[in-house]
Amino acid sequence: MKINKTASSGSMESSDIMITVSPAKEKGIIIELVSDVEELFGSKIKKVIRDTIKEFEIENIKVMANDKGALDYAIRARTKTAILRALKECSLNE
Template identity: 55%
Template sequence: MKINNPAKAGSLESNDIFVMVFPNENGNEIELESIVIKQFGKRIREVIEETLKELNVENAKIIAKDRGALDYTIKARVETAIRRAM
């Protein structure tokens, strides 16, 4: 799936994540900020990467600002942002 334009999904409310997607030239790139980066940073990154893989995305720059979202929220937000970016 090819990213054509910038798009976003989610919010900065508690328990949500704000995901921005941009076209990227050299593969996928993820920039993550989270209020629980020490505890769950690695896991959040994994969920984002898995979601990108499932959707066959190979040229996305993802900027995510997390406020304690659960895995399925993260997945849903990333997927929505990607579909909006197509």
């Protein structure tokens, strides 16, 4: 699958994460992560984002993630929502 526009989901509140996805100029899944707990969980967070993207079979995508200590379930949910929003034709969500 392919996304054609930028969309985001989440918030900057504690225990949440703000995920913004956009079409990538380069090939592959590119994740830029800013996190309060980067040293401790950075690679885990990226892996959760990457795995979620793979479920959608999206190959080229750029992800900006601003993490405030979100747990895996929230990272998955926010990534999914952002992708679903980016996949929609119009910007209105159902």
